[in-house]
Amino acid sequence: xxxxxxxxxxxxxxxxxxxxxxxxxxxxxxxxxxxxxxxxxxxxxxxxxxxxxxxxxxxxxxxxxxxxxxxxxxxxxxxxxxxxxxx
Numbered sequence: 001x002x003x004x005x006x007x008x009x010x011x012x013x014x015x016x017x018x019x020x021x022x023x024x025x026x027x028x029x030x031x032x033x034x035x036x037x038x039x040x041x042x043x044x045x046x047x048x049x050x051x052x053x054x055x056x057x058x059x060x061x062x063x064x065x066x067x068x069x070x071x072x073x074x075x076x077x078x079x080x081x082x083x084x085x086x087x
Contacts, residue, residue: 003018010039023051026040041086044086053081063087
């Protein structure tokens with residue numbers, strides 16, 4: 001089952017996409033061509049031991065703000081998951 005990537009802030013705010021694999025990358029996109037990642041992983045939503053979603057924040061947002069916005073958007077409730085902050 002793919003992991004749903006959820007984005008907070010920046011040009012793709014409130015966008016979503018499916019990630020392949022069992023572990024989401026720390027940065028999205030993983031490679032930008034110029035070596036600068038645009039979004040950083042801030043939280044995971046875990047359901048039954050599986051990662052249901054990953055929350056990525058724009059580079060100009062701190063983790064507290066990303067987690068606050070994710071909470072307002074009710075990501076954990078939507079995926080029936082427990083939130084785990086990353087890093």
